Amino acid sequence: MKLRIVVTLKNGVLDPQGKAIEHALASLGFAGVGEARVGKLIELDVADGTDDETIDAMCRKLLANTVIENYRVERA
Amino acid sequence: MKTAVIVFPGSNCDRDIAVALESVTGTAPTMVWHRDTDLPDDIALVAVPGGFSYGDYLRSGAIAARSPVMRAVVDAAGKGLPVLGICNGFQILTEAGLLPGALMRNRGLSFVCRDVALSVGETQSAFTSGYRPGDTIRVPVAHHDGNYVADDATLDRLEGEGQVAFRYAEQVNGSARDIAGLVNAGGNVLGMMPHPERRIETAHGGRDGRALFEGLLARVGA
Numbered sequence: 001m002k003l004r005i006v007v008t009l010k011n012g013v014l015d016p017q018g019k020a021i022e023h024a025l026a027s028l029g030f031a032g033v034g035e036a037r038v039g040k041l042i043e044l045d046v047a048d049g050t051d052d053e054t055i056d057a058m059c060r061k062l063l064a065n066t067v068i069e070n071y072r073v074e075r076a
Numbered sequence: 077m078k079t080a081v082i083v084f085p086g087s088n089c090d091r092d093i094a095v096a097l098e099s100v101t102g103t104a105p106t107m108v109w110h111r112d113t114d115l116p117d118d119i120a121l122v123a124v125p126g127g128f129s130y131g132d133y134l135r136s137g138a139i140a141a142r143s144p145v146m147r148a149v150v151d152a153a154g155k156g157l158p159v160l161g162i163c164n165g166f167q168i169l170t171e172a173g174l175l176p177g178a179l180m181r182n183r184g185l186s187f188v189c190r191d192v193a194l195s196v197g198e199t200q201s202a203f204t205s206g207y208r209p210g211d212t213i214r215v216p217v218a219h220h221d222g223n224y225v226a227d228d229a230t231l232d233r234l235e236g237e238g239q240v241a242f243r244y245a246e247q248v249n250g251s252a253r254d255i256a257g258l259v260n261a262g263g264n265v266l267g268m269m270p271h272p273e274r275r276i277e278t279a280h281g282g283r284d285g286r287a288l289f290e291g292l293l294a295r296v297g298a
Contacts, residue, residue, distance in 0.1 A: 013225060014250070016181045062142060065135055065171065067178040068225055 001048045002076035003055065007064045008039035039069075077297055079105040079121045082149065082165075084140045089126035089163065089271065096273035097123065100289040110143040115152055120296045122149055126163030126218070126271060136179060136221040137167030146172050158202065158296055159265045163219055166257070166267030175260055175267045176234070177226030182219070183250025189218040191281075193245035194256050194270060199238045201263035206291020212245055213284035215270045222269040224251035224258075234258055242268055 009015050021036040042063055046055070055073055064071040079097045083090045090107065098104045105123070106116045115122055129140035140146065146168070153159045153174055161169035169175045182188055191214050198209035207213065226234070231253055234240055242257035249269075257268025272285025 013180070014183065014223075016183050016185050016223075016250075020185055062134070062138065065138065065178055067170075067176075068180065 001046050001050060003044040003046060004074040004076060005042040005044060005059060005063050005071055006039060006074065007042065007069050007071045009037055010068055010070055013068050077101045077103060077293060078116065078119045079103070079123065080108050080116050080119045081105045081123045081125055082108050082110065082145055083125070084110045084127070084129035084143065084168075086129045086131055087125050087127035087164070089273065092271070093123045093125045093162065093273045096276045096285070096289060097121075099276050100286065101293060108145060110140065110145050113144045113148060115145075115148050115157075119157070120293065121158045121160060122152065124149070124159065124161040124165030124168050126165055129164055129168065132221070135167075135171065137164055137169075137171040140164075140168045141171035141173075150174060153260075153265050156262065156264050158292060160203070160292075161265075161267040162271055162273060163217075163222075163269055166269055167221060169265060169267040174265050175258060176230050177224055177252075177258075179221050179269070180223045180225050181221055182223050182248075187218075187220045188222070188249055189216070191216050192248050192256075192270060194242045195245045197238070197240040197242060199241050199259055199263060201241060201259040201266065202292045202295035203259060203263070203266040203288060204241050204291065205295050206287030206289075213275075213287075214282060215272050215275045215285050217248060217270045219249070219269055222249040222251065224255045224269075226252060231255075237261065241266055242270065 017038040018036040025033045059071045167179045196207040196211040239259050243254040244256045259266050272288045275282045275285035
């Protein structure tokens with residue numbers, strides 16, 4: 001079973017990389033770019049039938065730092 | 077006096093802290109590999125050194141915080157053993173849940189490697205007992221992810237409970253409330269981004285870091 005774990009910064013957490021991307025896009029002449037936020041995509045291949053609780057525990061215990069990050073799980 | 081230093085793949089300040097501890101205590105620390113599951117008996121301090129454990133993969137300190145030896149460190153910290161995390165060690169202690177908050181990419185995005193001025197906070201912790209509150213010391217920083225982040229309630233609690241051990245006295249990395257180092261509620265766990273272990277001898281360019289170790293060891297050795 002293939003999973004895509006999307007890890008994003010929580011609202012309100014300053015994202016210096018996102019800011020740098022905003023400025024770079026502006027310097028390339030792209031107008032109208034608002035906020036850029038950088039996250040992570042983790043592709044996981046887990047055994048069929050792995051339950052939601054286990055997947056959630058993987059996210060909470062390692063894949064995301066819930067002090068600063070949110071996560072969501074997408075099933076391929 | 078016996079001490080221990082944890083060594084992860086990618087640690088690179090483990091020798092610096094070992095030299096500092098030997099200089100202050102007169103005894104070389106025991107180096108403990110990350111796969112070990114126990115700490116040596118009768119140690120007065122365990123240090124989690126700086127570096128780039130596991131190549132900073134996933135997040136700085138994230139993988140190291142889940143290594144076998146860190147379970148022993150967390151247990152020992154809960155029993156009151158002094159734990160000192162410097163730089164990557166601070167990141168590891170936050171990832172392991174021993175200290176609140178997180179360390180994010182520096183606000184200016186650049187790796188910062190220079191001497192900085194720190195102001196010593198007002199804590200009850202042995203870690204700052206070698207200084208007076210408000211003292212200014214100069215020690216080096218060398219980090220990319222030193223921007224301390226926590227929610228306002230946590231920051232208020234850290235300040236209200238006297239857990240801010242060191243603040244930057246100049247702009248360095250964008251840390252919330254200029255926090256450079258903090259202690260846990262019990263005062264026995266210190267995490268800090270600057271490197272006191274690199275200011276132990278005059279030949280290092282100063283000895284401002286030495287009082288941290290002397291103060292701690294005087295207190296725990298008494």
